Amino acid sequence: xxxxxxxxxxxxxxxxxxxxxxxxxxxxxxxxxxxxxxxxxxxxxxxxxxxxxxxxxxxxxxxxxxxxxxxxxxxxxxxxxxxxxxxxxxxxxxxxxxxxxxxxxxxxxxxxxxxxxxxxxxxxxxxxxxxxxxxxxxxxxxxxxxxxxxxxxxxxxxxxxxxxxxxxxxxxxxxxxxxxxxxxxxxxxxxxxxxxxxxxxxxxxxxxxxxxxxxxxxxxxxxxxxxxxxxxxxxxxxxxxxxxxxxxxxxxxxxxxxxxxxxxxxxxxxxxxxxxxxxxxxxxxxxxxxxxxxxxxxxxxxxxxxxxxxxxxxxxxxxxxxxxxxxxxxxxxxxxxxxxxxxxxxxxxxxxxxxxxxxxxxxxxxxxxxxxxxxxxxxxxxxxxxxxxxxx
Amino acid sequence: xxxxxxxxxxxxxxxxxxxxxxxxxxxxxxxxxxxxxxxxxxxxxxxxxxxxxxxxxxxxxxxxxxxxxxxxxxxxxxxxxxxxxxxxxxxxxxxxxxxxxxxxxxxxxxxxxxxxxxxxxxxxxxxxxxxxxxxxxxxxxxxxxxxxxxxxxxxxxxxxxxxxxxxxxxxxxxxxxxxxxxxxxxxxxxxxxxxxxxxxxxxxxxxxxxxxxxxxxxxxxxxxxxxxxxxxxxxxxxxxxxxxxxxxxxxxxxxxxxxxxxxxxxxxxxxxxxxxxxxxxxxxxxxxxxxxxxxxxxxxxxxxxxxxxxxxxxxxxxxxxxxxxxxxxxxxxxxxxxxxxxxxxxxxxxxxxxxxxxxxxxxxxxxxxxxxxxxxxxxxxxxxxxxxxxxx
Numbered sequence: 001x002x003x004x005x006x007x008x009x010x011x012x013x014x015x016x017x018x019x020x021x022x023x024x025x026x027x028x029x030x031x032x033x034x035x036x037x038x039x040x041x042x043x044x045x046x047x048x049x050x051x052x053x054x055x056x057x058x059x060x061x062x063x064x065x066x067x068x069x070x071x072x073x074x075x076x077x078x079x080x081x082x083x084x085x086x087x088x089x090x091x092x093x094x095x096x097x098x099x100x101x102x103x104x105x106x107x108x109x110x111x112x113x114x115x116x117x118x119x120x121x122x123x124x125x126x127x128x129x130x131x132x133x134x135x136x137x138x139x140x141x142x143x144x145x146x147x148x149x150x151x152x153x154x155x156x157x158x159x160x161x162x163x164x165x166x167x168x169x170x171x172x173x174x175x176x177x178x179x180x181x182x183x184x185x186x187x188x189x190x191x192x193x194x195x196x197x198x199x200x201x202x203x204x205x206x207x208x209x210x211x212x213x214x215x216x217x218x219x220x221x222x223x224x225x226x227x228x229x230x231x232x233x234x235x236x237x238x239x240x241x242x243x244x245x246x247x248x249x250x251x252x253x254x255x256x257x258x259x260x261x262x263x264x265x266x267x268x269x270x271x272x273x274x275x276x277x278x279x280x281x282x283x284x285x286x287x288x289x290x291x292x293x294x295x296x297x298x299x300x301x302x303x304x305x306x307x308x309x310x311x312x313x314x315x316x317x318x319x320x321x322x323x324x325x326x327x328x329x330x331x332x333x334x335x336x337x338x339x340x341x342x343x344x345x346x347x348x349x350x351x352x353x354x355x356x357x358x359x360x361x362x363x364x365x366x367x368x369x370x371x372x373x374x375x376x377x378x379x380x381x382x383x384x385x386x387x388x389x390x391x392x
Numbered sequence: 393x394x395x396x397x398x399x400x401x402x403x404x405x406x407x408x409x410x411x412x413x414x415x416x417x418x419x420x421x422x423x424x425x426x427x428x429x430x431x432x433x434x435x436x437x438x439x440x441x442x443x444x445x446x447x448x449x450x451x452x453x454x455x456x457x458x459x460x461x462x463x464x465x466x467x468x469x470x471x472x473x474x475x476x477x478x479x480x481x482x483x484x485x486x487x488x489x490x491x492x493x494x495x496x497x498x499x500x501x502x503x504x505x506x507x508x509x510x511x512x513x514x515x516x517x518x519x520x521x522x523x524x525x526x527x528x529x530x531x532x533x534x535x536x537x538x539x540x541x542x543x544x545x546x547x548x549x550x551x552x553x554x555x556x557x558x559x560x561x562x563x564x565x566x567x568x569x570x571x572x573x574x575x576x577x578x579x580x581x582x583x584x585x586x587x588x589x590x591x592x593x594x595x596x597x598x599x600x601x602x603x604x605x606x607x608x609x610x611x612x613x614x615x616x617x618x619x620x621x622x623x624x625x626x627x628x629x630x631x632x633x634x635x636x637x638x639x640x641x642x643x644x645x646x647x648x649x650x651x652x653x654x655x656x657x658x659x660x661x662x663x664x665x666x667x668x669x670x671x672x673x674x675x676x677x678x679x680x681x682x683x684x685x686x687x688x689x690x691x692x693x694x695x696x697x698x699x700x701x702x703x704x705x706x707x708x709x710x711x712x713x714x715x716x717x718x719x720x721x722x723x724x725x726x727x728x729x730x731x732x733x734x735x736x737x738x739x740x741x742x743x744x745x746x747x748x749x750x751x752x753x754x755x756x757x758x759x760x761x762x763x764x765x766x767x768x769x770x771x772x773x774x775x776x777x778x779x780x781x782x783x784x
Contacts, residue, residue: 001632003407008400014651015395213616213636213643220608227604240393244605247651251605256648259406259639 001260002209008254010147011173014247016239018177019137022052022094023059029133029172031092034063035085037105039070039097043139048180052096052137064088069097071283072154072161072276073104075119082111082118085132093134095171099143099195099283102136103151106169109134113168122153122162131168137175140184141246142192142284144199144253146174154277161277162368174250178242186236189245190340191284193229196249197222198287202266203258204309205376207302211260218257219312221248226313229340267374268294271387274361274368279351288342289349293391295330298377299323305376306330345391358388393652394601400646402539403565406639408631410569411529414444414486415451421525421564423484426455427477429497431462431489435531440572444488444529456480461489463675464546464553464668465496467511474503474510477524485526487563491535491587491675494528495543498561501526505560514545514554523560529567532576533638534584534676536591536645538566546669553669554760566642570634578628581637582732583676585621588641589614590679594658595650596701597768599694603652610649611704613640618705621732659766660686663779666753666760671743680734681741685783687722690769691715697768698722737783750780 013021026034034056036049043049049065056063066081084090085108095105109132111118120126136146145151150165181189200218225248228241235241251257258264271294272286281289299306303322310316310329314336318325334344343349353361365373366381373379379387405413418426426448428441435441441457448455458473476482477500487497501524503510512518528538537543542557573581592610617640620633627633643649650656663686664678673681691698695714702708702721706728710717726736735741745753757765758773765771771779 001635003410004404006404006406009403011401012396012398014398018395211636211639212619212632213613213640216612216616217609217643220612221605224605224608240604243393243652244603247603248605251609260635 001211002262004259006255006259007167008147008170008256010171010254012147012176012250013173014176016177016179018175019048019051019180020055022137022175023055023061025135025173025175026056026061026092026094027059029092029135031061031133031135033088033090034061034092034094035081035088035090035108036063036065036094036096037069037081037101037108038065038067038095039101040067043096046183048137048139049096063094064090069101069104071100072280073100073107075153075155078104078107078111078118078153081105081108085112091132093132094137095134096137096139098138098140099145102143102145102171103153105134106131106145106151107153108132109169119155121164124164128166128168131166134169134171135173136171138246139180140188140192141181141242141249142195144196144249146171146176147250147254150253152273159277160364161273163273176246176250178239178246181242181246182237186233187285187341188282189232189236190229190342191282192249193225193232193245193340194284194288194337194342196245196252197225198268198291199253200257202269203261203264205265205302205305206261206263207305207375208262209260214257214259214261215308221252221257222313224248226336233340262375265375267298267379270365270369270373271384274365275351277364278357278361279353281349281351285343285349288337288344289346289351290387290391292330292334292344293387295333297383297387297390298374299326299330302376347392353392355389358385358392362388393603394654396651398647398651399559400539400562400648402563402646404539404568404642405565406568408569408571410567411440411443411572412447414529414567415447415453417527417565417567418448418453418484418486419451421484421527423453423525423527425480425482426453426484426486427473427480427482427500428455428457428486428488429461429473429493429500430457430459430487431493432459435488438575440529440531441488455486456482461493461496463492464672465492465499467545467547470496470499470503470510470545473497473500477504483524485524486529487526488529488531490530490532491537494535494537494563495545497526498523498537498543499545500524501561511547513556516556520558520560523558526561526563527565528563529572530638531572532580532584533573533634533641534587536588536641538563538568539642539646544665551669552756552760553665555665568638568642570631570638573634573638574629578625579733580674581624581628582621582734583674584641585617585624585637585732586676586680586729586734588637588644589617590660590683591645592649594661595653595656597657597694597697598653598655599697599767600654601652606649606651606653607700613644613649614705616640618728625732654767657767659690659771662757662761662765663776666757667743669756670749670753671745673741673743677735677741680729680736681738681743682779682783684722684726684736685779687725689775689779689782690766691718691722694768739784745784747781750777750784754780
């Protein structure tokens, strides 16, 4: 077991109609001038944005808006947001949307609160020392960004996708009404469930260090998401299933499911970042597409973890060799992906990558991680390429 | 499923030697003049206090000390602490100890930050609007007070034990080094494990509302504590087992294991509060002594919960009638108490209560809760008395 720090200061307000509490929460956290940051027009078409601005108007809270955050959110919009906040003296960011809009807002927050180019943080050239305070009304359960310390931004030039983590960007509050996620396309719902599970699976497949308690929480979370993801395939308006998935999304990535481990593996995420950068695929689907190939490539090096996963999460019977059990667990996971209509390779993801592109992605990935990544097995550039080729 | 708020802002610093980080954490949270509040002399004899004051001396942080917090911490010492803090212009409380010292510090914090008699809050006559900031170096895994919003104080006059909860008192930081708990007497360790489990069991046995995810986390936590409590009976210096129990103690009572429920049952705690007030028994042992009688008195009213508990926590086979399964779960829990040398009735607890005393406790309990308590089954004064009589 490793030592750890655990810090999740976000005030979560969870349940039906909780978006109506937005003005009170903004006041509680001292917001005077708010930038409402969002993605596409769905939050406007659904009437959510009007509900929010009505509440702010009633409370006399000054605000302006910036939309346009896209999946794999772009650095260009971040720069635009930073300039706008500085010009308008914005002191609080309110995201109405999902992980892309939250991540974009976090980057804007860093840019406003620190001197110099905000990309430096994502390029790991220097550390942020502050972030503008941030609140969230969540409309998509997936990235866990509403409680997490991380954000991922894509630089248009070279399509470079990079993450940056610090406690400064953890949101002050997160309003989570599961009803707001009911109108999502089925594909996005399934992508979200995959992303949520992967945040905990990345932590789970740490080779060094673990806690019995953390494992028990992680396993319970994974079983719960799987169960409810399958319910949502058939019954997308099921409030309880939406709520289970939404709350799991926050707990899967706020640090809880990694306490005591060596920090986790994260290789699947980093492989997917390259896919997302080059092909602009949905993050969750990209993760599902690479996971099986990653797992088969590394499982022998972390056999006890893969065995435990197979038995406690996937319900594989504890019978036969450890290797058999581990492989059955990987197969069961891929079966689950198929049940929720997620891809298990690049072709099913809709990506027809040339071998040159796989070589390019492996190279960019290796450069991005400084040569080596992973915990279950340490992966070098040739390993990354082998995994990309295996999942073609 | 019910709506919920979840707010756990405490920064947890967990692992070996983490007490050495105390000065940095105090500085981070703006402490200028610190009251170090503790219980008995064990933290002095162990050398921990000297280590802490050396760190504060090195960092040039001004401090004074107040010891004497006892199990079922007393209002008299709270008043003394409030006066001392006001006189010395203390702006930060640092507890070095377990739940009693933390609860005592929380009450001092309320008393300093609010006008009037601090007992008013515990007597539920009015609400606190602030609390002096508080940090913790934890030496005993039990109450979860290091992350919780609650504290329990006993008024000497009439031996009235009352709890008060508000987010204001949640500690800013909690330093948790499992090694600091290794020298505890076995009885205290077992009491701590019982208390930890009961914080989650009280939440679990809510009749209305539940979340599949919350249940899965709660069940995993309970299984983990049981497993490690049994290890500690034989091997009290086992670091990993100490760490599992210590971290479980915080998560069992910070709100995590109650999300989506109706708030929980809490009858066992309230019955034990009366025991603790009148007989000054160890809290955990008191809980173990009343739980079985409570469970047998109420289980028919919340059969699905007791059945789920029996199967998922106690490992009872899903065979036979729901009632049989539920009863087997209760028996298995009592067996576990015996395995860790905890009592399962008042006699084993060492309490020889007269029927007049049982009547008095039931009456005080009913008054304290405003007539009715519980969720699994609503209990009136005659029910409370019946449970006390059953566990005699």
